[in-house]
Structure formats: structure tokens, C-alpha cells
Amino acid sequence: MKPVKVGLLGLGTVGTGVVRIVEGNQEDLSSQVGSPILIGKVAVKNIDKLRNIEIDPSKLTEDPWEVIRDPEIDVIVEVMGGIEQTKEYILEALNLGKHIVTANKDLMALHGSEILAKAQEKQCDVFYEASVAGGIPIIRTLIEGFSSDRIIKIMGIVNGTTNYILTKMSQEGASYEDVLKEAQELGYAESDPTGDVEGLDAARKMAILGTLGFRTNVDLSDVSVKGISSVTKDDITYAKNLGYEMKLIGIADRQDEYITISVQPTMIKQSHPIASVNGVFNAVVVHGESVGETMFYGAGAGELPTATSIVADLIAVIKNLKLGVNGLKAIVPYKTKKLQSDEQIFYKNFILLHVDDKAGVLARITQIFAEYDVSLASVVQQPNEHNPDAEIIIITHKASKANMDKVLKHFEQLDVIQRIKSVYRVEDI
Amino acid sequence: MKPVKVGLLGLGTVGTGVVRIVEGNQEDLSSQVGSPILIGKVAVKNIDKLRNIEIDPSKLTEDPWEVIRDPEIDVIVEVMGGIEQTKEYILEALNLGKHIVTANKDLMALHGSEILAKAQEKQCDVFYEASVAGGIPIIRTLIEGFSSDRIIKIMGIVNGTTNYILTKMSQEGASYEDVLKEAQELGYAESDPTGDVEGLDAARKMAILGTLGFRTNVDLSDVSVKGISSVTKDDITYAKNLGYEMKLIGIADRQDEYITISVQPTMIKQSHPIASVNGVFNAVVVHGESVGETMFYGAGAGELPTATSIVADLIAVIKNLKLGVNGLKAIVPYKTKKLQSDEQIFYKNFILLHVDDKAGVLARITQIFAEYDVSLASVVQQPNEHNPDAEIIIITHKASKANMDKVLKHFEQLDVIQRIKSVYRVEDI
Known part of the structure; x- marks a missing residue:
């Protein structure tokens, strides 16, 4: 059966992992897709660099365009990183009808919608499992x-x-x-x-x-x-x-x-x-x-876990290729985005305050929470180990971000509070 | 766009969940597959039973064959349970070119290979995500x-x-x-x-x-x-x-x-x-x-979590249907099975013994472990709260099942051991 040729952009940690898995698990992989999978060409920064993997030097090039424009290559695996220049490579590869597997979260977070739209136009697959949480599918x-x-x-x-x-x-x-x-x-x-x-x-x-x-x-x-x-x-x-x-x-x-x-x-x-x-x-x-x-x-990262996700994507692309259905299962976001305002965002808070150690302070502070409609789950006042002030540790019930911001702003102006030491979101899930 | 008609075998807890999700999330589902999804016919045990879901009574039948042989139905969702009779239904549905989504772990564990072989022969999908660990894909x-x-x-x-x-x-x-x-x-x-x-x-x-x-x-x-x-x-x-x-x-x-x-x-x-x-x-x-x-x-179970997996499978079947690629991505096990012998199975063990509370017992017991080449991670002897004997709590290093079985057999014959109270596998993962 005619092998499927893959072009690799980048041969760093993750790229090396991709080569290792494609070569090491070749028997398992080819029995799933029905033909051998070959790494056809690899773009690297420095062709003479010593590498801890054996690779035929004739496959290496310092010019990514050589990989992208190779007519024998059906799938491009992008593990070089970078944003603007890399986007150009990927858009051109899609223009040439090549499918993309990428681990590039920066690129997908910034230009994902443009890239996926181009992929849909060209009926190509763009898979990016490895871009989030490495080996977790x-x-x-x-x-x-x-x-x-x-x-x-x-x-x-x-x-x-x-x-x-x-x-x-x-x-x-x-x-x-x-x-x-x-x-x-x-x-x-x-x-x-x-x-x-x-x-x-x-x-x-x-x-x-x-x-x-x-x-x-x-x-x-x-x-x-x-x-x-x-x-x-x-x-x-x-x-x-x-x-x-x-x-x-x-x-x-x-x-x-x-x-x-x-x-x-x-x-x-x-x-x-x-x-x-x-x-x-x-x-x-x-x-x-x-x-x-x-x-x-x-x-979440590492040579082989990340490469596991990339090669799983590669297998999915090749299966689609054999069936002639690339680009047809793409999910294009179809909902209008509506963002919550700070009045709609609710969560629990932990607040650590350093305050003057005198009577009435705690009452003043709890009163401010009440003013802004933030109810409290627990309040503990204790002497501060490190200095003569007292510490107040507060856990709120769920409160709107807007109201919590108002409370904290008010606290900044309150002279009995020496310092708002820490504020953290709390999740009981 | 012409709706896809689904036949349901069973309308218990999970079947009810399937109807709820297909009807409640119709807009999201149909925007993914490009056409409406309809529950066309439902086989139930008792057509007159009161149900906590509204369903058009004309869709109900007490005869599963009516659902299976309905020419308008493309996909059968099997949530009735059972093994031999249900296998007959499913094999016949496959013979008629219908795709199967099932939650039936008993059926798949016992007859999965036969069912999957038939599916491959007929180029049909058989998906069974819900059969293991309910909502977890x-x-x-x-x-x-x-x-x-x-x-x-x-x-x-x-x-x-x-x-x-x-x-x-x-x-x-x-x-x-x-x-x-x-x-x-x-x-x-x-x-x-x-x-x-x-x-x-x-x-x-x-x-x-x-x-x-x-x-x-x-x-x-x-x-x-x-x-x-x-x-x-x-x-x-x-x-x-x-x-x-x-x-x-x-x-x-x-x-x-x-x-x-x-x-x-x-x-x-x-x-x-x-x-x-x-x-x-x-x-x-x-x-x-x-x-x-x-x-x-x-x-791992429950009406809606299990139904989530079933309807996700249903969407996968329908996408394949639209692309004309059902049954083509099936994974058929291709490796020869080789089972480990008890000499090859290694793990750590916890053992709790009730023994005579006298000198030399611990030495005798540890010596028996040594005889069978089981090395120990920890041994603690303590008085037994409930009676005059002593308790010995042992954690072994990884040992072969064969050797552990020999140790336990030897223990059974040892008169200083009153009772082998508990033996458990230990996993440090």
C-alpha cells in the first residue's frame, strides 16, 4: 500500500517525540490506517545540529516552504511554535490542500478562527489536540x-x-x-x-x-x-x-x-x-x-505525551484521507458570544486582612460587606504572628465580582485596615 | 433537511434520558449533523405504563421487531438490556443495514466480537460508549x-x-x-x-x-x-x-x-x-x-450521564451516515491473546494475620515469605484489641501471584496462625 507522507515543521522536543512514535509504533499505526506512515521531510532551524534521534539527513531542510510545497506530502505536523510567520506557513499549506496537525496553542488561541475557516473552505482537517493539556485528549x-x-x-x-x-x-x-x-x-x-x-x-x-x-x-x-x-x-x-x-x-x-x-x-x-x-x-x-x-x-507537556496527541490526530487525518472525508466534520463555533458583566459573575472569596488590633474593627469590616450585599461564610480574627496587628480571615458566600470589587475598594480607604494581604477565589466544586 | 429517524429499544431510566436529550438539545444536535433527529419508534415492555416523560403513544410498540424492521429507521438505540434475545435483535438490525448504539455491557462483554464482526460485514456502525463508565467517554x-x-x-x-x-x-x-x-x-x-x-x-x-x-x-x-x-x-x-x-x-x-x-x-x-x-x-x-x-x-451511571454518551454515539453515527462512511473506522482486535501465568503477575500485598501471641511466631512467618521469595516492605505485630491473640500486618514488595498463593497455602497449615484475616492487592501507582 502506498505510504502516507508527513511533513514536519520543527524537530525540537515534541518533534523528536513525533518521529519516535511514528517510527517506533509503525506496526500498530499502519495496521490502523491501512498503509505505512512516513516522515517525508523535516524543517529545522539548523541542519547541522547534533540530535538525539537518528534521521536521514537528506530529509532535513532549513526552509519550511520546502516542506509545505512538497507535492508528495499530504499532512503537515507543525511543532515549531511561533505565531505570525507560522500562521503564514499553515494558511499556505491549507491553500495547497494539505491537512494540519499542530501543537501550537498560541497560534490557535490568537488565529484559530481564521485558520479553521480557511480549512473549511479548502475541505482540509486542522487538528490541535496537543495544544491544550499535552497528553490529555x-x-x-x-x-x-x-x-x-x-x-x-x-x-x-x-x-x-x-x-x-x-x-x-x-x-x-x-x-x-x-x-x-x-x-x-x-x-x-x-x-x-x-x-x-x-x-x-x-x-x-x-x-x-x-x-x-x-x-x-x-x-x-x-x-x-x-x-x-x-x-x-x-x-x-x-x-x-x-x-x-x-x-x-x-x-x-x-x-x-x-x-x-x-x-x-x-x-x-x-x-x-x-x-x-x-x-x-x-x-x-x-x-x-x-x-x-x-x-x-x-x-500536560513533555516529548512523548504531547507527541501521543499529535500522532493520534495524525491517524485521524489519515483515516479521513482514506475515506475522502477530510474537513467535513469540522465544528465551527455558531453561537453569538455574550460575556457576563461583573454583576453576573459570582464566586466565593478568601480575604486576608491585616488590621489594627482594637475593638470595633471587626464590626466595621463585616458592616461593609453587608453594605455591598456580600454575605460571609466565616470570619476569624487572630493575633498576627509577625507584628502587633491582628489578622482577619474571611470566607464569603458566593458574591458578584462587582460587589466584591466595591468592598475591596472601600477597604483600601479604611484607616483601620493596614493592608489587604490576600484575596483569592474559592471553589468548593 | 430530511430528519434522521432513530428507533429506541427500551424506555426505562436511560431510554427516558435519551428522549430528553434528543428533544431538549435538538437545536444543538441538529446544527451539528445538519438535519433534525427524530425518535421514530420505541419498543417498551408495557405500552400502558405511566411514564414521567411525554411521548406520542402512536410511537410505542410492545414488539421490538416492529422497531427493527421499520424501513424508515436508520439507527437503533438499544437500552433494553438482556443478552441472548437482545443479541438476536441486534444481529437482525445489522443484517437490515441499521446502525447500533448500545449501552449493554453484558452483551458487548459476552458477544462483542460476534456483533462487531457482523457490523464490519454489513458496513454498519456499532458504538457502545455508554456500556462502560456511563458519562465518561x-x-x-x-x-x-x-x-x-x-x-x-x-x-x-x-x-x-x-x-x-x-x-x-x-x-x-x-x-x-x-x-x-x-x-x-x-x-x-x-x-x-x-x-x-x-x-x-x-x-x-x-x-x-x-x-x-x-x-x-x-x-x-x-x-x-x-x-x-x-x-x-x-x-x-x-x-x-x-x-x-x-x-x-x-x-x-x-x-x-x-x-x-x-x-x-x-x-x-x-x-x-x-x-x-x-x-x-x-x-x-x-x-x-x-x-x-x-x-x-x-x-458511572444515571439517566442523563449515560444518555449523554448514547446521544454522542448517535451523533457520530449520523455524521458518518451523512458522509457515507459508516462501519469503515471500526477497530477489530488484531493481536493474538497471550495471558500472563501466575508466575508473571506481580503486585504488592497487604496481609492481616491473627497469630498466637508468643515468641518466635513472627520469625517463623517472615521465614516462610523468604522461602517463597516474597520480600517484605513492612511487618507490624500488635496485640489484638478483640482477643488474646496478636495481629500481624504485612505489606509485601511486588511478588508473583504464584508465590503469594504458595505462602498463603503454607500459612493455612501453620498451627501458630489462627486465621488469615485479610489479603488485599496494594497499588501505589
Whole structure:
């Protein structure tokens, strides 16, 4: 049977994994698609670089266009990263009728709708399972597994770097700075960790999940983002004492036809399985009207887990190719986007205040919550270990973001409050 | 656009859920498949029964053949249960070129290979996502999400009744008998609970998962089964004190080309997310050579969760129908089955012995382990609260099942051992 030829853009960690799986599992793969799968051509940055995988040098090129324009290549696997230039490559590949498998969350979060529209026009497949949560088949699950349901909420630990940092801080009582340094030495965090620790990477993935879950085009700018760089080891201790773990959680939430998407450090009830998702692992909780609560857990990154998703997409493309049905099952978001206002967004809050240690302060503070219609689940005042002030630890019931913002603004002007030490979203799920 | 007509066999809990979702989510569903989906005819046991769903009485029949032979019906959804008679219905429907969606794990575990062969012959789809772990799309995940990988191990909590019982016993320190009675009153356990509590239901699901994961035909008789009826509240307390939760776990394991499948009460490390899977929830851990460890969690049963999977399958059938590609993506197991011998099956064990409280007993016992090459991770001897004997609590390192069986046989003949109180598999995952 004539082999299917695949062009590879990029031969870094994930690209190497793709070659390993396609070559190592060739027998299993070809018995599923009915013909051999060959890596035909590979675009790399530097053709002379030493690699920890054997590959026929005649297949390597430093010119991506050579891969894209090779008439023998049917499918392009894009694992080079990058946004604008890469978009050009992919649009041109689609123009030439080639199918795309990509791991590029940045590209899909920013230009997904344009790329998917072009794919539909050209009746080509564009699959991107590996772009969110590495080895977890969450995109397939949202598109196919829950095609019958209406999603209410998606909650995800979708960034391994921050989950590694928060896990270490929680398990070892270490500071953010120390753990970040260690993560950088281990290669779990980049030398400039901003994209991970400030939540942008998670926000891009949540834009993709929100688009699929709610069947409407969620833009990156629709996602409100707060990272973990201000989380202290004390915050984590408070969380644990109250029965919570601190996690960087992406939340996509729908009430009727109004949606909201955010990423922020969140206190998660310890009894829920997602609170036990530690280290570089990822997990996504999907709550559907009919199916109820589900969770999907696995490696969020890494050579082979990510390549597993890419090659699974590749098999899907090749099966469609053999059946002549590429591009015909694409889901194009068909709903008009309506975003929740701050008055419509409701959740519980944890608030830690440093206040003057004198009579009447607690009463004044609880009164302000009442003024803005925020009701309280618990309030504890205790002496502060580190200085002469008192600490007040508050957990609210679900309150609107608008009202909570007003409370916090009022607090800033209140002279008995020395400092609003911490504010976190709380999820009891 | 001409509607697609669906025939329903059965209108119990799950069948009612199917009607609710197909009618309630019609707009979302039809926008995905490009035409309305109609429930055309429904076979029920008693046409006059009062139902908590409105359905046009002219669609009801007491004769399943009327549904199967209706020329206007393209897809049969089978939610009536049963094995031999139901198999006849399904084979005849396939003969007539109709596609099948079924939730029937008993049927698929016992006759899946025959049904799938007939489907392939007739180029029909047979989808059965709902047959294992209700709302969790685990079958789709094994077939498509991990098509690129080679599965090493599948571990599942796939029976909600037993998980409910063990959870209650663990959380409330209640006895097996009391919790079973409560579960029966709540409708979580049947009046004859044997199929659930003795592990047969879980075994059938594991046969299905093993077949898909290892791409070889696993028969029900290949699954070794032990239920939970002999688990005591003391056992659960011991497990907790050692950092474990007791769960009824199905395990499908592969070493090279040799597989083994079993269901038994198992002590699971508390720190792993699967240990937090409580109540009637299900979860399946899948370990792949490339993807590493993943877990899928959700409702294992219930009207709407199960119906979610059925209607997702229905959408997949209808999409294939529109593209003219039904039956062409079927995965037929292609590997020769090789079962592990007891010498090849390795795992850790928990053993609780009641022994004579005198010098030398512990030495004698540890010596017997050594004789059969079973090495020990920990041994604790303590006075028995309830009588004058001593208790010995042993955790072994991984040992072959064959050797462990020899140790236990030897113990039975040893007069210083009053009783082998409990033996459980231990999984540290």
C-alpha cells in the first residue's frame, strides 16, 4: 500500500517525540490506517545540529516552504511554535490542500478562527489536540464525547510549570522564589517564566477550551488573567488549614447564554480529585448539563505525551484521507458570544486582612460587606504572628465580582485596615 | 433537511434520558449533523405504563421487531438490556443495514466480537460508549485519543454501587451490611446485589476495556474476579492508617505481549487522585507507553450521564451516515491473546494475620515469605484489641501471584496462625 507522507515543521522536543512514535509504533499505526506512515521531510532551524534521534539527513531542510510545497506530502505536523510567520506557513499549506496537525496553542488561541475557516473552505482537517493539556485528549472529548451535551463550566489546571511551583510550595512549605529557581534548574520553567507564572499560557488554553465548550469564538482578550507570582507560602498554609489547596485554575463558566473566562490562583477543596493533581500534571474538569461533573487528568507537556496527541490526530487525518472525508466534520463555533458583566459573575472569596488590633474593627469590616450585599461564610480574627496587628480571615458566600470589587475598594480607604494581604477565589466544586 | 429517524429499544431510566436529550438539545444536535433527529419508534415492555416523560403513544410498540424492521429507521438505540434475545435483535438490525448504539455491557462483554464482526460485514456502525463508565467517554479515548500509543495498564473504578458502599464504609466507619441495606433503599444497589458486589459487573466492563486497550479479544472468562462482600470496616481502617483507601479496582495489565485482567478490592495510595473518587462516581486510569499516566473521571451511571454518551454515539453515527462512511473506522482486535501465568503477575500485598501471641511466631512467618521469595516492605505485630491473640500486618514488595498463593497455602497449615484475616492487592501507582 502506498505510504502516507508527513511533513514536519520543527524537530525540537515534541518533534523528536513525533518521529519516535511514528517510527517506533509503525506496526500498530499502519495496521490502523491501512498503509505505512512516513516522515517525508523535516524543517529545522539548523541542519547541522547534533540530535538525539537518528534521521536521514537528506530529509532535513532549513526552509519550511520546502516542506509545505512538497507535492508528495499530504499532512503537515507543525511543532515549531511561533505565531505570525507560522500562521503564514499553515494558511499556505491549507491553500495547497494539505491537512494540519499542530501543537501550537498560541497560534490557535490568537488565529484559530481564521485558520479553521480557511480549512473549511479548502475541505482540509486542522487538528490541535496537543495544544491544550499535552497528553490529555480533552479537545476530542469536548468535540465528540460531549457533542450531545451543553457545557456549563470548564475548570482546568492547564499549566504544568505553575502547578509544579504551587505543589512544591504546598508540600515543602517553600517560598515562591526558591521553587521557581529550582523549577528553572530542572527545565520545568523557562529563564523568562512570565508567560507561565503570570497566567498567559493558561489563558490561551482556556480561550481554546472555552471556544470548544461553548461553541462560540472566545478571544484571548475575553480572558481575565492573574498569575501566581504574588502567592506566598503563608497563603498556602491558610488555604490548607481551611481544607483547601491553592491551584492556578482556568475557569470558563456559562449562565444561560452568558459566559465568562478567567485564570487565577484559586483555593480548591481538598476532597475533590483535582486538588490531588500535583507537579507538572494537568487536569480539566468539565461540567455538562446532562453528564454532570467529569475530570480528565494526565501529563500536560513533555516529548512523548504531547507527541501521543499529535500522532493520534495524525491517524485521524489519515483515516479521513482514506475515506475522502477530510474537513467535513469540522465544528465551527455558531453561537453569538455574550460575556457576563461583573454583576453576573459570582464566586466565593478568601480575604486576608491585616488590621489594627482594637475593638470595633471587626464590626466595621463585616458592616461593609453587608453594605455591598456580600454575605460571609466565616470570619476569624487572630493575633498576627509577625507584628502587633491582628489578622482577619474571611470566607464569603458566593458574591458578584462587582460587589466584591466595591468592598475591596472601600477597604483600601479604611484607616483601620493596614493592608489587604490576600484575596483569592474559592471553589468548593 | 430530511430528519434522521432513530428507533429506541427500551424506555426505562436511560431510554427516558435519551428522549430528553434528543428533544431538549435538538437545536444543538441538529446544527451539528445538519438535519433534525427524530425518535421514530420505541419498543417498551408495557405500552400502558405511566411514564414521567411525554411521548406520542402512536410511537410505542410492545414488539421490538416492529422497531427493527421499520424501513424508515436508520439507527437503533438499544437500552433494553438482556443478552441472548437482545443479541438476536441486534444481529437482525445489522443484517437490515441499521446502525447500533448500545449501552449493554453484558452483551458487548459476552458477544462483542460476534456483533462487531457482523457490523464490519454489513458496513454498519456499532458504538457502545455508554456500556462502560456511563458519562465518561473512555471508549472513544482508548480507540481515538490513544490510537497512537501502546497501553500498558488500565485501572478502573467501574462499578458505582460498590464504590458507594466502600466510600460510605470509609467515611462513616459503617459495616458492609448496613451500607448495602442503605444503598438498596436509595436505589444504588439492586435487591439482589450479587452482580455488583461480587464484581461481575466490573469484570464485564474490564473485558471491554481490556479488548480495546490491548487490541485483542478479552473474554469474560479471562478476568479473575473477587468482590467486596468480605471487606470489613476493620480492613478499611487498617488501609487508612497505612495511607490507603480501599476501592474495588479492575486492573488490565500488560507485560510485553502478555496480559492479565482482574477485579478485586485493592488498597490505593491516598495521594493519588483515584483514591478521591467517591460515591457512585467512576474513574479509569490509563497508562500508556508514551502518554504516561492519565485518568478519566465522571458519573458511572444515571439517566442523563449515560444518555449523554448514547446521544454522542448517535451523533457520530449520523455524521458518518451523512458522509457515507459508516462501519469503515471500526477497530477489530488484531493481536493474538497471550495471558500472563501466575508466575508473571506481580503486585504488592497487604496481609492481616491473627497469630498466637508468643515468641518466635513472627520469625517463623517472615521465614516462610523468604522461602517463597516474597520480600517484605513492612511487618507490624500488635496485640489484638478483640482477643488474646496478636495481629500481624504485612505489606509485601511486588511478588508473583504464584508465590503469594504458595505462602498463603503454607500459612493455612501453620498451627501458630489462627486465621488469615485479610489479603488485599496494594497499588501505589
